[in-house]
């Protein structure tokens with residue numbers, strides 16, 4: 201099994217005393233051990249054996265009643281201040297702030313569990329989205345390399361997949377994705393919302409730079425994909441200006457993407473506190489404006505959202521870009537497998553799974569940022 205080399209005995213040298221058994225005080229089902237590898241300074245990895253891999257989410261797009269997602273990690277070292285997934289860490293008795301950024305749960309056996317789930321006769325080969333809750337190409341992926349096994353399992357079962365990420369580590373898997381793309385639809389998206397370097401480093405401190413992500417878009421285009429860009433979220437007064445949008449869409453177009461989609465900033469419970477602490481520290485002059493915009497809940501007023509949508513649409517069109525269709529269940533781009541009647545027919549013809557893809561050469565574990 202792929203994770204056999206990662207059993208406790210194999211890497212016991214960096215296991216933490218008191219955290220290496222299921223008796224840990226942490227509310228983690230299936231905990232194998234906890235490690236703090238020196239090459240990942242400031243990060244703690246809680247390695248678990250997951251019972252399931254596929255998550256069913258309601259409200260699917262393309263005529264489907266629900267969508268499917270996989271999250272190989274919980275928590276995210278990309279550490280975006282605005283991350284909407286922060287409160288999910290509280291279910292683990294960890295906090296939604298610093299713990300979300302620094303204490304990452306790793307599902308060591310996710311690919312093996314997934315392969316079993318995909319082999320069930322009841323599996324309909326509906327599209328599966330990766331990167332909807334936490335980033336599958338965050339730093340931990342450089343150590344654990346879970347994504348190749350996930351991609352192989354999905355492709356071998358004839359299941360369309362989509363990936364949304366901020367991680368430039370995606371480049372490592374482009375050859376594998378190229379090899380499976382003739383068998384199953386593969387949709388790639390990169391989240392790049394901030395084109396001001398200083399602001400980007402401040403609010404997304406664990407992410408690769410905007411330049412590096414745009415270069416990854418270019419690499420995906422050169423590999424034959426048609427990636428979309430997610431400008432999510434746009435920040436009132438900070439990144440919703442015409443000048444910022446103009447630069448954003450110009451650079452997206454220059455990188456080779458042909459579609460881009462935006463959303464306004466959402467500040468739900470658990471995120472709101474963390475975000476305002478950052479705003480007070482970094483942009484105290486904006487606090488009053490944001491408090492007014494978010495006085496009624498997690499979303500800014502409808503009027504602001506309508507204004508923003510009109511502005512984005514205008515600037516996007518001026519740069520010759522389009523808005524991709526989204527899957528309402530997963531929030532990612534709607535799978536090309538569901539794009540129209542012809543594609544639907546093609547999807548239904550996948551009743552016979554394609555020949556399993558050849559196992560790729562295992563990449564050397566590496567962090568790119």
Ligand code: SF4
Nearest residue numbers: 276278279280283334
């Ligand atoms: S990359 Fe995505 S999942 Fe990770 S912290 Fe940023 S917004 Fe959250």
